[in-house]
Amino acid sequence: MTDSKIVVALDYADAKSAIALVDRLDPSLCKLKVGKELFTAAGPQLVEQLVARQYDVFLDLKFHDIPNTVAKACQAAANLGVWMVNVHASGGQPMMQAAREGLDKAFGDQAPLLIAVTVLTSMDTPTLHSLGIQRTLPEQVLALATLTQQSGLDGVVCSAQEASMLRKALGPDFCLVTPGIRPKDSAKDDQTRIVTPADAIALGASYLVIGRPITQADDPIVALNTIIKNI
Ligand SMILES: O=C(O)c1cc(=O)[nH]c(=O)n1[C@@H]1O[C@H](COP(=O)(O)O)[C@@H](O)[C@H]1O
Numbered sequence: 001m002t003d004s005k006i007v008v009a010l011d012y013a014d015a016k017s018a019i020a021l022v023d024r025l026d027p028s029l030c031k032l033k034v035g036k037e038l039f040t041a042a043g044p045q046l047v048e049q050l051v052a053r054q055y056d057v058f059l060d061l062k063f064h065d066i067p068n069t070v071a072k073a074c075q076a077a078a079n080l081g082v083w084m085v086n087v088h089a090s091g092g093q094p095m096m097q098a099a100r101e102g103l104d105k106a107f108g109d110q111a112p113l114l115i116a117v118t119v120l121t122s123m124d125t126p127t128l129h130s131l132g133i134q135r136t137l138p139e140q141v142l143a144l145a146t147l148t149q150q151s152g153l154d155g156v157v158c159s160a161q162e163a164s165m166l167r168k169a170l171g172p173d174f175c176l177v178t179p180g181i182r183p184k185d186s187a188k189d190d191q192t193r194i195v196t197p198a199d200a201i202a203l204g205a206s207y208l209v210i211g212r213p214i215t216q217a218d219d220p221i222v223a224l225n226t227i228i229k230n231i
Helices: 015-022 036-052 067-078 091-109 125-130 137-150 162-170 196-200 220-230
Strands: 006-009 032-034 055-064 082-090 113-117 155-157 177-180 207-210
Touching: 006 220, 015 036, 032 036, 036 177, 055 067, 055 137, 067 082, 082 091, 091 137, 113 137, 113 177, 125 137, 137 155, 137 162, 155 196, 162 177, 162 196, 196 207, 207 220
Parallel strands: 006 032, 006 207, 032 055, 055 082, 082 113, 113 155, 155 177, 177 207
Antiparallel strands: none
């Protein structure tokens, strides 16, 4: 495992485009995330290829289903040799506990990190309220992160805007994975709760997930190195 805190989101339509970037990267520079688009297009073979190249791979499939299905899906993900997998905390405690037990039973202390998404970084307060959730956004993030910790998971996905609150409430060892990272002056895209890379680290984030600011840059390697220099 490398000690890089940057996780590059390989949000590409096919394996060829993803590998074109990966060929220019090095596992000492960053970790990699494979999400729904690339996984659906390129499948488990690509994940295994990235693992074989010594990358720490976050398989971001955000499982949210009945406990048995999620536990088995997490085991299948771990079989690929990935570093981290995730579920939705709103799937509830029985689902999260089943995922935890499934991984522990099959992989023991070799299990990948298991984290849960709290409130997506694209969401704002009106969107949350439109779902019938009356808590404030930080309250909802804290409630779901607390439930995640009580379910025995290793950490959460949240915005870095909530990182210092969660760090205080949940302790130094709880993993805080933060997408919605935007260097100053870069496009917000569909994210609402954004934070700069340096601020995210200062607020207590463990890992920064960064996609378009790197993958859509004129030179992704220059963009990545600038971020690394600034954190
Ligand atoms: O679980 C995630 O990785 C995730 C959770 C979340 O709340 N927000 C979020 O943006 N993500 C993922 O993080 C990446 C962010 O990409 P960019 O907005 O392009 O930097 C995407 O691959 C999203 O699927």
